[in-house]
Amino acid sequence: MLIRNSSIFIVFFFFFWGCSTPKYITESSANLAVSQNILPDSAVVYWLKPYKDSVELKMSKVISKTSNDLLNIRYKGKIDQSRSQEANIARVCADFMHQTAQSWASNNPLTKVDLTISNYGGFRVSLFSGNITLGQVYELSPFDNEIVLVQLNGLQMDSLLNQIAQKGGCPIANAQITLGADRWLKATINGNAFDSRRNYWVATNDFMQQGGDGFTALKYPQKKIQTGILVREALINGFSREFEETGDINPRNEDRFIFTENQ
Numbered sequence: 001m002l003i004r005n006s007s008i009f010i011v012f013f014f015f016f017w018g019c020s021t022p023k024y025i026t027e028s029s030a031n032l033a034v035s036q037n038i039l040p041d042s043a044v045v046y047w048l049k050p051y052k053d054s055v056e057l058k059m060s061k062v063i064s065k066t067s068n069d070l071l072n073i074r075y076k077g078k079i080d081q082s083r084s085q086e087a088n089i090a091r092v093c094a095d096f097m098h099q100t101a102q103s104w105a106s107n108n109p110l111t112k113v114d115l116t117i118s119n120y121g122g123f124r125v126s127l128f129s130g131n132i133t134l135g136q137v138y139e140l141s142p143f144d145n146e147i148v149l150v151q152l153n154g155l156q157m158d159s160l161l162n163q164i165a166q167k168g169g170c171p172i173a174n175a176q177i178t179l180g181a182d183r184w185l186k187a188t189i190n191g192n193a194f195d196s197r198r199n200y201w202v203a204t205n206d207f208m209q210q211g212g213d214g215f216t217a218l219k220y221p222q223k224k225i226q227t228g229i230l231v232r233e234a235l236i237n238g239f240s241r242e243f244e245e246t247g248d249i250n251p252r253n254e255d256r257f258i259f260t261e262n263q
Contacts, residue, residue, distance in 0.1 A: 059135030064239035066249040070127040072140075073120045079168030081259040089140075090171035091252035093123050096238025097231060098173035101147055101203035104227045113149060114190045116203040117164070118171040119213045122231065132239055132249075141232040145205040150221035154196030160217035161187055161194070167214075169257040178258040185260065205231050 073087035098116035161184040178186035
């Protein structure tokens, strides 16, 4: 859980920060058994309580609500049609990333972002019907990944679409892709058929842009822009904004990947 991990982080931070540098290091070592029977140190618990209470209060804040289960996907092997359709939280998060990237671009030299892609491993938990707290979004997106914008030419886009197809899809927004057995067959981006003669602006996270999860087509773009916005910030703002505007979170049940019979 996030709160428990945050408390552990605080313990280690202040413990090591407050310790002086050892004057010597011994070569002896011993294994210390960890047992649930070991009682917590009451003095340490008392000292940490204000920090623990502050973190728990902040993370328990309700930022949104959903009447639908928003399910993630355990990324193991190639994704099939049923798993792709089930992973609606991937579509929700991709939309929030796209909205944030588009908003940033409209206030900067760019005019639009053509599509947004992420990776299933970037969204770690499901969010079930009910309240959505700030702490749950930190569990959903625990990494400090930044949204970056890259410009790809037609050849690079073709490679990217094929890498997506080889995985059976990934979280995407503002696009629909038809997948064959190991390559893409058709793609509609920003409402238009893919055009290999033009450049495309793609929003993604910095992990994928550096070639993470095998997305090497993103690694050497024509241009690259760092927005300075964390994916997590986009999700927090997206969940909050959509709930304020509609009173719920749209589960995004539409198909963004069309699987052919030879999948």
